[in-house]
Amino acid sequence: MSILDNLRGIGARVVNAVWRIGYASRFFLMTLLYSGMSFRRFRLTVREIFFSGVMSLIIILVAGMFVGMVLGLQGYETLKRYGSESALGSLVALSLVRELGPVLAALLFASRAGSAMTAEIGLMKATEQIAAMELMAVNPIARVVAPRFWAGVISMPLLAAMFSAMGVFGGYVVGVVLIGVDEGSFWSQMQGAVDFQHDVLNGVIKSLVFGVAVTVISLFEGYDSPPTAEGVSGATTRTVVQSSLAILMLDFILTAFMFRGD
Amino acid sequence: MERTTLDLWVGMFVVAGLGALVLLAFKVGNLSTYNVSDTYQLQAYFTNIGGLKPQASIKSAGVLVGRVTGVTLDTERYEAKVTMSIDSRYKFPKDTFANILTSGLLGEQYIGLVPGGDSEVLKGSDVVKQTQSAIVLEDMIGKFLYSKAESGNAK
Numbered sequence: 001m002s003i004l005d006n007l008r009g010i011g012a013r014v015v016n017a018v019w020r021i022g023y024a025s026r027f028f029l030m031t032l033l034y035s036g037m038s039f040r041r042f043r044l045t046v047r048e049i050f051f052s053g054v055m056s057l058i059i060i061l062v063a064g065m066f067v068g069m070v071l072g073l074q075g076y077e078t079l080k081r082y083g084s085e086s087a088l089g090s091l092v093a094l095s096l097v098r099e100l101g102p103v104l105a106a107l108l109f110a111s112r113a114g115s116a117m118t119a120e121i122g123l124m125k126a127t128e129q130i131a132a133m134e135l136m137a138v139n140p141i142a143r144v145v146a147p148r149f150w151a152g153v154i155s156m157p158l159l160a161a162m163f164s165a166m167g168v169f170g171g172y173v174v175g176v177v178l179i180g181v182d183e184g185s186f187w188s189q190m191q192g193a194v195d196f197q198h199d200v201l202n203g204v205i206k207s208l209v210f211g212v213a214v215t216v217i218s219l220f221e222g223y224d225s226p227p228t229a230e231g232v233s234g235a236t237t238r239t240v241v242q243s244s245l246a247i248l249m250l251d252f253i254l255t256a257f258m259f260r261g262d
Numbered sequence: 263m264e265r266t267t268l269d270l271w272v273g274m275f276v277v278a279g280l281g282a283l284v285l286l287a288f289k290v291g292n293l294s295t296y297n298v299s300d301t302y303q304l305q306a307y308f309t310n311i312g313g314l315k316p317q318a319s320i321k322s323a324g325v326l327v328g329r330v331t332g333v334t335l336d337t338e339r340y341e342a343k344v345t346m347s348i349d350s351r352y353k354f355p356k357d358t359f360a361n362i363l364t365s366g367l368l369g370e371q372y373i374g375l376v377p378g379g380d381s382e383v384l385k386g387s388d389v390v391k392q393t394q395s396a397i398v399l400e401d402m403i404g405k406f407l408y409s410k411a412e413s414g415n416a417k
Contacts, residue, residue: 046272054275093290158279165282168290187289195317196291204283 024220027141031149031219034142044147045154052113052148053155057162059108064163067100068092068170075171076179086185090193092171093164097194097203098259101164103251106210109152109159110243114218117148118239121222122232130223145223149215156211157204164203202258209250214243300350301328302386306360306373307341312396314362314371320346322375327352330373346373355380356388362396371396 038045075091121144124130133140168190175181194200218239225235308314311333320328328348336343348354357378364371375390384390 046269049272049275050268054271057275057278097286097290155275155279158276158282161279161282161286165285165290168286190290194286194291196287200283200286200291 020224023224024216027145027220027223028216030141031146031216034139035146035150037139037142038147038150044143045150048148048151049155052109052117052151053159056109056112056155056159059112060105060159060163061166063104063108064096064101064166065170067104067163068096068167068172069174071095071100071167072171072174072179076175076181085181087189087193088171088175088181089186089188089190092175093168093190093194094199096164096167096171097199099251099255101167102160102203102206102210103247105160105163106156106207106214106247107244109156109211110214110218110247111240113152113155114214114239114243115236117152117215117218118222118225118236119232121145121148121219122225122227122235125223125225126227126229126232128227145219148219152215152218153208153211156214157207160203160207160210202254205258206251206254209254210247213246213250217243217246301347302350303331304346304348304384304386304388304390306344306346306390306393307336307339308344308360308362308393308395309341310395310398311342311344312362312364312371312398314344314373314396318370318372320348320373320375322352322354322377327375344373353383356382356384357392358384358390359392359394360390361394364397 071092072088075088076085079085079087079091121130124144130140130144133143172186176183176186221235221239221242222232225231314330314333316330316333318330319326320330328346330344331347332343332345334343334345335341346360354375355378357380359376359378361374361376362371363374378392
């Protein structure tokens with residue numbers, strides 16, 4: 001009897017998960033469909049860029065600086081063994097522009113801005129503001145969800161670029177200013193190794209994809225959360241966990257497509 | 263519709279983000295070294311190109327004069343056909359040598375152009391006749407062992 005119950009439980013979970021995936025896909029399509037208002041009344045999107053992008057600036061810049069400094073230190077220790085400290089610049093820049101910039105910026109964005117979005121929308125739902133909008137014939141997806149989505153998609157590449165630039169600066173501070181790697185070879189090796197199209201643009205594409213994934217997950221979790229205090233807190237946790245996993249998995253897939261072969 | 267301080271912050275954010283992108287493109291990346299000036303194409307056939315790849319640099323007297331744009335196998339000659347795009351500021355004589363060289367012991371491979379003395383210059387889609395293939399370490403070791411064995415037999 002209890003085995004049967006367990007089986008039923010597993011089945012119900014699987015069905016529920018597939019159901020949610022379908023609902024999330026429809027939610028994503030509706031968001032794209034009702035995006036008109038976020039551009040006609042761009043003020044709405046600008047407000048959300050302020051809350052998700054500008055407010056994440058400090059954490060992104062500080063984290064980028066420290067990641068770059070750690071890369072400078074660790075890279076120097078390893079490269080010193082092979083007598084190629086001058087390659088420090090290309091090591092720091094390539095790892096930041098290709099991987100660490102987009103991925104870490106997206107992870108920070110998910111936990112700083114994504115969780116806030118989920119909590120905000122979940123609470124709007126719990127206090128029946130969403131239902132009130134529908135009563136007033138205001139489409140909540142066009143008015144609440146879509147501007148937040150586009151704000152995230154616009155902010156993410158800019159934040160990732162700032163993260164990478166700050167990281168390169170951090171690597172420069174540790175490598176050149178503190179340790180004393182030759183400044184000329186630091187920059188020239190970096191410019192020799194980093195290709196604009198292959199590295200910088202691919203990093204921007206990655207961060208765009210992460211921006212879409214993180215905001216869709218956060219908004220959907222908020223929109224779908226049970227309208228209770230417990231439900232909102234659970235949705236916020238799920239946002240951070242699922243966005244982080246989605247970022248890392250997407251990163252693998254994108255890297256496999258972008259940097260395979262030569 | 264009036265301006266608000268929020269707009270200012272968002273504007274600063276966007277400007278800083280785009281600034282970071284420009285910085286990545288020019289200071290970190292190689293966009294500044296891409297020659298936007300005109301180029302012309304040259305071809306060269308090599309029996310072995312070693313590890314030469316597209317985007318490898320082409321140097322003459324150590325100065326960067328162009329980039330490799332394509333590497334294909336010519337099935338009529340069974341030789342590697344390398345397409346090079348050279349900055350049109352630089353003209354090379356018809357009897358220029360194209361050698362595949364290595365920067366440092368383990369460095370990247372590049373093409374070195376050694377100009378000859380011909381008065382005519384190479385034009386677009388010409389073929390560089392004299393080429394020298396990449397030096398493959400295994401071949402060199404093989405030759406060395408072979409010559410060692412021969413000199414050992416002679417004694």
